Amino acid sequence: MTRWGMVIDLQTCVGCHSCSAACKATNGTPPDIFFSRVHEFESGVYPKARREFLPVLCNHCQNPPCVEVCPTGASYQREDGIVAVKADVCIGCRSCALACPYDHRHYVEPGSLKKGYFDGDLTLYELVKYDRWTEGTVIKCDFCMDRVDEGLKPACVETCPAEARIFGDLADPKSDVSKLLRENESFTLLPEAGTKPCVYYIKPSTE
Amino acid sequence: MTPKYLTGVRFANHFGVLETLSFWGEGVGAGLFIAAVLAGERFLETAAIAFVGIAVLALLVHLGNPQRSWRAVRRVGNAWVSRGTLMIGLFLGFAVSGFIVQFIAPVASFAPLLKLAAFVCAIPVLIYAGMLLRSMRAIRLWGGPYLPLAFGAQAVASGFTVVWTYVKLFDAVPRPWLQPVTLGSLLLCAAFSALHVARAGKSAGVRASVERMRSGDLRGLFVIGGWLLGIAIPLAILTLAQANLEDGAILALVASFCRLYGDFAYRNAIVRAGAYEPVVPTAPYALFRKVSAAK
Numbered sequence: 001m002t003r004w005g006m007v008i009d010l011q012t013c014v015g016c017h018s019c020s021a022a023c024k025a026t027n028g029t030p031p032d033i034f035f036s037r038v039h040e041f042e043s044g045v046y047p048k049a050r051r052e053f054l055p056v057l058c059n060h061c062q063n064p065p066c067v068e069v070c071p072t073g074a075s076y077q078r079e080d081g082i083v084a085v086k087a088d089v090c091i092g093c094r095s096c097a098l099a100c101p102y103d104h105r106h107y108v109e110p111g112s113l114k115k116g117y118f119d120g121d122l123t124l125y126e127l128v129k130y131d132r133w134t135e136g137t138v139i140k141c142d143f144c145m146d147r148v149d150e151g152l153k154p155a156c157v158e159t160c161p162a163e164a165r166i167f168g169d170l171a172d173p174k175s176d177v178s179k180l181l182r183e184n185e186s187f188t189l190l191p192e193a194g195t196k197p198c199v200y201y202i203k204p205s206t207e
Numbered sequence: 208m209t210p211k212y213l214t215g216v217r218f219a220n221h222f223g224v225l226e227t228l229s230f231w232g233e234g235v236g237a238g239l240f241i242a243a244v245l246a247g248e249r250f251l252e253t254a255a256i257a258f259v260g261i262a263v264l265a266l267l268v269h270l271g272n273p274q275r276s277w278r279a280v281r282r283v284g285n286a287w288v289s290r291g292t293l294m295i296g297l298f299l300g301f302a303v304s305g306f307i308v309q310f311i312a313p314v315a316s317f318a319p320l321l322k323l324a325a326f327v328c329a330i331p332v333l334i335y336a337g338m339l340l341r342s343m344r345a346i347r348l349w350g351g352p353y354l355p356l357a358f359g360a361q362a363v364a365s366g367f368t369v370v371w372t373y374v375k376l377f378d379a380v381p382r383p384w385l386q387p388v389t390l391g392s393l394l395l396c397a398a399f400s401a402l403h404v405a406r407a408g409k410s411a412g413v414r415a416s417v418e419r420m421r422s423g424d425l426r427g428l429f430v431i432g433g434w435l436l437g438i439a440i441p442l443a444i445l446t447l448a449q450a451n452l453e454d455g456a457i458l459a460l461v462a463s464f465c466r467l468y469g470d471f472a473y474r475n476a477i478v479r480a481g482a483y484e485p486v487v488p489t490a491p492y493a494l495f496r497k498v499s500a501a502k
Contacts, residue, residue: 039214039487054214054487065344071288072278091278092271094221095288101345102486103217110271136271189486193345 005170005198015053022159028129035141059197066096230336232262238366301325353403429476437469
């Protein structure tokens with residue numbers, strides 16, 4: 001059985017935000033909603049100061065608390081591990097948004113799909129892209145499941161110029177993600193939450 | 208930068224005043240119904256139904272798509288929202304039917320049975336809000352067994368305090384058990400509310416939540432509203448009445464209003480103080496400085 005997952009190599013990530021831009025362009029998320037984003041940190045002191053990056057997205061947990069609390073079944077997990085939301089079933093109670101310890105669920109405020117980024121009418125791009133979303137529902141990263149079902153990689157993976165994002169089948173020991181996890185020291189976010197994330201990080205160099 | 212895109216402790220802002228109003232209405236309504244049935248006060252039974260009705264209205268307004276709200280009962284086996292929606296629906300169904308049926312002679316004999324069913328359904332409604340928040344494992348302030356008990360005790364204390372005041376003002380028939388029971392419910396409410404905060408844990412999120420309620424912007428709601436107005440003042444008035452030192456109707460009214468506001472303030476503080484744990488407690492990121500914070 002396939003179990004989709006992602007490895008983000010923090011030794012390779014250059015913090016260019018291409019993943020965030022590609023995600024935004026592909027999904028056309030409403031204003032102020034980013035499925036993929038990059039946190040920036042500083043470490044050390046001059047002259048050995050460094051910038052560190054931490055790209056984040058939905059962790060597609062094996063034990064997703066957001067699915068557990070959903071009263072309608074709108075939040076669901078596919079057999080391949082992808083966690084998604086059925087917009088036509090979601091009632092917008094936001095329980096899932098509260099339950100996600102990573103804060104990767106986003107509520108589409110009523111009226112937010114009627115205003116564009118530039119305080120005017122919707123652009124043609126926004127008109128096309130916003131058609132996918134429903135006001136008053138919760139939306140989230142779905143690992144670009146439409147693309148994955150067609151045999152493509154998620155947009156953030158496809159676009160990463162440093163090839164820091166690797167997407168693949170965690171259940172297949174021969175896959176690139178499995179090999180990377182075997183050969184490198186990795187971690188997940190908030191392991192103590194017991195959610196078993198499927199997004200792994202290869203530790204950055206601290207030298 | 209909005210709090211959503213921070214990696215440290217973030218306060219949950221998905222629920223606010225509207226959701227608190229819903230939790231308060233359900234709790235006070237269920238508590239009042241139980242107390243009113245035990246005291247035999249029919250008018251207050253009706254008032255209790257109105258409280259739960261307000262809660263349902265607030266709940267519907269809170270939803271992004273209220274027209275689909277019927278779907279909320281689809282996962283009773285897993286989700287507390289489903290369980291709560293079902294129990295509130297059953298409570299309202301039985302209570303309203305019981306109220307209507309008593310005026311229709313041929314079926315009036317069913318009224319006590321319907322009232323009993325509503326009474327039974329009121330018990331899970333009492334603790335529903337606490338159980339719902341407890342099921343959000345990401346927010347540790349809401350975890351553990353004491354929050355549902357505290358929310359339930361708040362509701363029971365509110366219900367009995369209102370009934371005690373009503374009986375004192377409008378009912379000549381003495382109920383010797385009512386005053387000590389009301390006093391006991393207030394003491395229980397204080398005990399569970401204190402236990403909840405004391406046993407909530409020491410994680411970064413919980414520490415931030417407690418700090419915000421104790422000395423931050425929620426101090427007015429939690430300390431002054433929840434504890435002083437909601438518990439200390441009604442407790443003092445009930446204690447004076449129990450000791451036969453003061454038995455005024457005005458003070459009884461003050462006790463009820465303080466209790467109802469205090470119940471709301473306590474719930475609002477707890478809902479708004481909920482905080483997520485930092486996303487990156489893991490080394491080496493825990494040692495790094497967030498760029499936005501450094502600027």
